Amino acid sequence: MRKLFLGGVTLLTLAATPAFAQSIAEKSGANSVLGITPTTQDFVTEAAQSDMLEIQAAKLVATKNDAKDKAFADHMIADHTKTSAALKAMVDSGKVKVDLPGSLDKVHRDKLDKLSKLDGSDFQKEYESMQVSAHKDAVSLFERYGKAGDNNDLKAWAGQTLPTLQQHLKMAQDLGK
Numbered sequence: 001m002r003k004l005f006l007g008g009v010t011l012l013t014l015a016a017t018p019a020f021a022q023s024i025a026e027k028s029g030a031n032s033v034l035g036i037t038p039t040t041q042d043f044v045t046e047a048a049q050s051d052m053l054e055i056q057a058a059k060l061v062a063t064k065n066d067a068k069d070k071a072f073a074d075h076m077i078a079d080h081t082k083t084s085a086a087l088k089a090m091v092d093s094g095k096v097k098v099d100l101p102g103s104l105d106k107v108h109r110d111k112l113d114k115l116s117k118l119d120g121s122d123f124q125k126e127y128e129s130m131q132v133s134a135h136k137d138a139v140s141l142f143e144r145y146g147k148a149g150d151n152n153d154l155k156a157w158a159g160q161t162l163p164t165l166q167q168h169l170k171m172a173q174d175l176g177k
Contacts, residue, residue: 128175
């Protein structure tokens with residue numbers, strides 16, 4: 001009986017989390033592995049978190065005097081600033097009725113903190129690896145929502161944005177070469 005009660009409390013606690021929090025299945029990557037379409041809130045949260053991390057990580061490239069990755073980082077700042085603005089405009093207009101996170105969550109903040117503590121070739125390797133991983137995740141997220149998302153405006157935007165993210169992934173994969 002006690003286990004049943006504690007399980008119910010856990011479920012209620014998860015259900016009571018802020019609206020902009022991601023579902024555990026999306027956050028853990030389980031939905032991606034299984035090819036499950038994210039909810040609209042999960043999609044918006046992850047897209048916004050990803051954009052914020054991309055922009056802040058790219059800004060670190062200049063502070064670390066990483067000339068090798070500077071052009072790529074500048075490209076990431078420009079493109080992810082545009083996608084952030086487009087996503088915010090859809091939420092602000094009411095076309096997408098979800099909450100937009102205003103700052104990095106712990107997982108993304110930890111990635112940025114780890115990166116900020118590195119220098120030289122260690123920084124480059126981590127930044128380049130982070131970019132490949134982040135863009136693989138983003139491509140998966142946008143593919144899944146673009147195919148079967150439940151908000152038509154957001155679904156169309158995901159489909160239009162996907163080729164840019166695929167290009168980013170290719171560019172990121174070429175950084176280490």
